[in-house]
Amino acid sequence: MSMKVEMRRLQVDALQPDPVSIEAAAACIRAGGVVGFPTDTLYGLAADPRNPAGVRKIFAVKQRPPDRPLPLIAGDRDAVERAAHLSLLARRLAERAWPGPLTLLVPAHPGLVPEVHQGTGLVGIRVPDHPVARALAAAAGGLITATSANRSGEPPADRPESLLHLADTGLDLLLDAGPVPGGAPSTVVDVSGDTPVLVRAGALPWERVLEFLS
Secondary structure: OOOOOOOOEEEEOOOOOOOHHHHHHHHHOOOOOEEEEEEEEEEEEEEOOOOOOHHHHHHHHHHOOOOOOOOEEEEHHHHOOEEEEHHHHHHHHHHHHHOOOOOEEEEEEEEEOHHOOOOOOOEEEOOOHHHHHHHHHHHHOOEEOOOEOOOOOOOOOOOOHHHHHHHHHOEEEEEEEOOOOOOOOOOOEOOOOOEEEEOOOOOOOHHHHHHHHH
């Protein structure tokens, strides 16, 4: 007889999340667990990018081999600078676009689990425009992973109900803040060189990114 998989589900206000619930989710992450949480685009899966067990569990929850990098979100710019090197170009975009749906691909500092950047030395990172996401990242040590909350091959989730079946593959806790905007994921721009390179079109139009640099 199979045992029912238990997953905690904590409801939080999207604009003023309860600190007790945020701390419970952060403690789960610090212990190597995986938490579903809302962002300004879609729901994501959070683990500690410096904890090998947590990073491995992300891939187990998503049921995919660890062959793709994991994007990160940070509670603020200071946390970003503890995980990555921001060039002058990256800083200019960060000042204009954060918090918001722009992921910058930048050189990673040592200390991140290698599977986060797949040995490329580059990590995608942003500060999201969602109070729950920023509060969770800050409480969990400044940084968390932010890969889409879905199994491999499934559509990304824009409402908490879409994450419930992930309990079967190991999701430990869900921060339920109701539906999120959905639509396109964050725009990804490589700023590791002298000029920006569009890696993935997304919620922030490329033309707008270029305007930020003009």
